[in-house]
Amino acid sequence: MQTSYIKRLEGKPIIHENHGKSISWDFTYAEGGKNLPVIIFVHGFKGFKDWGHFNLIARRFAEQGFGFLKLNLSHNGTTPEQLMDFADLEAFGNNTFSIELDDIGAMIDHLQSPDFVLADKVDTSRLGIIGHSRGGGLALLKCMEDQRISAVVTWAAIHDLSKRWTPTFIEKWKQDGVQYIHNGRTGQEMPLKYALYEDFLQTMERLNIPKAVKTLKQPLLVCHGTDDETLPYPIAEAIHSWQPASQLKLIEGANHTFGGKHPFADDTLPEASRQVVTESVDFFRQKLA
Numbered sequence: 001m002q003t004s005y006i007k008r009l010e011g012k013p014i015i016h017e018n019h020g021k022s023i024s025w026d027f028t029y030a031e032g033g034k035n036l037p038v039i040i041f042v043h044g045f046k047g048f049k050d051w052g053h054f055n056l057i058a059r060r061f062a063e064q065g066f067g068f069l070k071l072n073l074s075h076n077g078t079t080p081e082q083l084m085d086f087a088d089l090e091a092f093g094n095n096t097f098s099i100e101l102d103d104i105g106a107m108i109d110h111l112q113s114p115d116f117v118l119a120d121k122v123d124t125s126r127l128g129i130i131g132h133s134r135g136g137g138l139a140l141l142k143c144m145e146d147q148r149i150s151a152v153v154t155w156a157a158i159h160d161l162s163k164r165w166t167p168t169f170i171e172k173w174k175q176d177g178v179q180y181i182h183n184g185r186t187g188q189e190m191p192l193k194y195a196l197y198e199d200f201l202q203t204m205e206r207l208n209i210p211k212a213v214k215t216l217k218q219p220l221l222v223c224h225g226t227d228d229e230t231l232p233y234p235i236a237e238a239i240h241s242w243q244p245a246s247q248l249k250l251i252e253g254a255n256h257t258f259g260g261k262h263p264f265a266d267d268t269l270p271e272a273s274r275q276v277v278t279e280s281v282d283f284f285r286q287k288l289a
Contacts, residue, residue: 005031006062008055011117013080016106021074021091023103024049024083027118028058029067036067037126037288038111042104043070044133044156046086046183046190048078052260056269057277064281067122069111073103077190086188093178093191096199097138097161097207104129104142112148126150126288130280133231133256134158137209140220140239144212151287153221153280156228156256159235161200161207173197185262213242220246221283223276225254249279 007029013022026049029036039061043049049070058068072078075095077086086092110116112124128151131139136157143152158164165173173179173194180189200207213220220243224236233250240248251258251272259270269277 025071028062035123038067041070042131042135044135052262052264219287230256
């Protein structure tokens, strides 16, 4: 496929009916393509759809015959006007896992609507999802509740929300109502309101990643770097052990972002990212056939 025919559409943001915030998204595809299987890509914590090398990754999938949809979760701190800046820290602080799962559902609703701007090019009955880091956990949870998704791939995913915070952190969080996470790249102190943890306590069954994996009906590929400095690779081995039918691919020497960084000036993918994309493309090609 000639790469000059690869197009990227910046879609009109979706306004979520429950909270009124915008879900920005883009779609990368081969011009002239028909009945394209679609991959939805979900970013992680302190991530966004245009982070680092994500656009290069989208292009690689499009070259291989997929439509690739990236979204900004509504409360990730970006805005439709500032897609690569954390300009809305109030929204970031008010985020919950339930909101993020609902955002993914709203995106699937829009994708499968006849009003979708590229409806004539896609086959939404062949729908896959990739989640990176926290987005990987979200992807697994969404598969548990939404059978419109036919296959799932995790990249350096989290595996258990109940183990994300220490008792000391939770106690101070409850006392203060908010905790701040330093963003080393931007220098910002990013708020996490205690409502995030309250949402977890109130919806633990919905947010139970081990249960989601153990009861998963969709095919699963678990990808992780052996040098992941954020989430050590035994996490991937645990996910794989919960679902013996899954496939596990450890990328030797890869870090948490598979060689990516932000900003990313190169026009080719890092080797680790190239490997994880190749594994994912091969998996989806088989499972979404």
